[in-house]
Amino acid sequence: MAIQQDVEQGKQEAREPLLDEDKTSVDGDEEGDERKISQKSRRENVWMVYLSTIVAVCGSYEFGCCAGYSSPTQSAITEDLDLSLSEYSVFGSILTFGAMIGAITSGPIADFIGRKGAMRVATGFCVVGWLAIYFAEGALALDIGRLATGYGMGVFSYVVPVFIAEIAPKDLRGALTTLNQLMICTGVSVSFIIGTVLTWRVLALIGLVPCAILLFGLFLIPESPRWLAKTGKEKEFETALQKLRGEDADISHEAAEIKDYIETLERLPKAKMLDIFQRRYVRSVIIGVGLMVCQQFGGINGICFYVSEIFEIAGFSSSVGTITYACLQVVVTALGATLIDKAGRKPLLLVSATGLVIGCLLTGLAFYFKVYDLATNAVPALAVTGVLLYIGSFSAGMGAVPWVVMSEIFPINIKGVAGSLATLVNWFGAWLISYTFNYLMSWSSYGTFILYAAINALAFLFIITVVPETKGRTLEQIQAAINN
Template sequence: MLCRLFVAYSVCHQGRSQFIISRGAITIGPITDLLGRKGALRVSSAFCVAGWLAIYFSKEAWSLDIGRLANGYGMGAFSYVVPVFIAEIAPKNLRGRLTAINQLMICCGVSVSFIIGAKKGRHKEFEVALQKLRGKDADVSHEAAEIQDYIETLDRLPKAKLLDLFQRRYSRSVIIGVGLMVCQQFGGINGVCFYVSDIFDQAGFSSSIGTITYAILQVVVTGIGAAVMDKAGRKPLILVSASGVVLGCLLTAVSFFLKVHELALTATPILAVTGILVYIGSFSIGMGAVPWVVMSEIFPINIKGQAGSLATLVNWFGAWLCSYTFNYLMSWSSYGTFILYAAINALAILFVILMVPETKGRTLEQIQGAINK
């Protein structure tokens, strides 16, 4: 029961988690250069251990926040340094396979967490924990009854299997959840994030100035996105975000096109840095966090574990595929790469318009009604 409470808390703070994870991914680069790969792994591990200890011994909401901040930073750092370390130590003929195994283990871990988190029955401990989180003077009886009703409803439903996700009644929810993960990852974000310094160098712009500006902008915009998500709504935010990503890709593509054909060479660096900053700013305000939030809201409760695992698997596979193919695409055509990403993100806009319902402020029943109408 306590696990369910923490899951509910986690869903409400998904945007903040994505914000902190992105900070870890950005700042671990200089740490890696300073301490080395193993040193950076130790730093990442320390943050994760500290975060889980804070969560495990939590007695107040603020300690859960601290735990999630530490875990988010540690996992963001891991997301950068682990693939780098694997790529550097692996034989070239096994590099792709070993990187894929890393993604597979991440997916296995997520699946195991769903299985473990299904344990329940500790009602007294649950009520004590809820009272501590809400404050000793808060009346938690109504909230506790709602959570208890949720668990009892879930118990009465048939246990879902992976193949159940392909039943017609679940198809639209699964398509939305998985489709949003495809839109998020196949639009180029991991390639741009991991190789942003190289992009600036190839465009003729200072990589140090560009990277610093990039990092600062991402911090500010992601924070804004997390703050306005519950006010602006999921769907408008992701549509604005995806539109900005398309614009950023096109600006960057024009920059590389001009450079390749030696046209307006003085304008190409400015166009490139503008395009990349528009891209990352737009992605950070919506596409980074909103798909995770929507995914947590659209699945019926009896398939949420299985469907969540599938969507997460697709997300990590997309992350790996994007980062793995980015250099090959840039070697093929620098401007063609960003035109391809622009096209994918344009399709993402169409997908969101046609398929994704607004979930802000709606109950599970209302969301399911909107999906299945």
């Protein structure tokens, strides 16, 4: 009976524009009518969607700036402010602690004051945080600033993809949503690159640029029509949808679909946290949470936050290594986005996990040689090869695919609660890894990467034995198979 309920919920999801792209034969006829609109008219109708997406992903870029700040600035900040290893570890890792708080509160904020309102709140925290870092004369001001930017980052991680998904037409939603992850990687990479030539205080000021663009841009774009409909703002809802689709567009059919969708959500029981541990949902929760553990505990945030130090310890040029790392990350992330619907989720995850294991082993071998003074000439080449293979492999699959799978495996009535749990686990893992990385490196540089290699090997086993392939399957098929 439980499975039948999930199947019925999945069928309802398949009919709703927000949840699935699969359409019934009726929808196929409607799409045929929509195709009668000329391409010229179509291009004219979606320009506001493109503008709104560009404005929103400034938040994603800001996310990347926050995440990428600590790596190129570690040596300079430590020297200028005379910070201990412990103090800088707190500064580097407290970002993710703030992001955990931001992720937990982002849903209620976005529901209460709207998607644009949530982005303004996140931007405000980032502005305060960057200014605190810029004017910092000691560890306390640095930590307060880093915590504030982390909070803003956590809110952005939720609200930006939600906003884009809610404003985009169904045939553009997938492509536009992938810009979120791409802009995060771009923000990280640009911070890595310009951080090699700018002082840490100037780099903090640079972090204000996307904030300024976002604050200005939010005055030019409409609020999410779906949020307006959900809050009962009928007139504003129709105005926003018309603005997004164009003055001459017929929005009556889409408006009716959105209203039906909102009514469906209102009829569903509101799930509580304990409900997700019911037997019929437990496999979905294990897969969703397990993938977040695999993503974070394999060492990504330690390596990302401190990549410059890794290259320096290995005897390789930190500036050259960091720039190469940054460029590779953007290119491979863009490539992975084009392959996810062709190669499939599971193959990308398996290839990614394999590359992570090999990358960690190569880097660990480099540090082993360095510690015991063996083949010292090979140490820099091994280290940079290992780190670049690691980040390339992560960007190809483990970075984005867990979020995609998570969005597909949870039934509609538990998506919010289960998604919050998975997100919280993700940010907790990010905090723990970034906080412990310097301590692990002090304990044993090569042992750190061997430990990460072992965790990624376990992730490979988890993926191959527990995670299903979801490519080309409807939501009801995925959920019926998982919860059977």
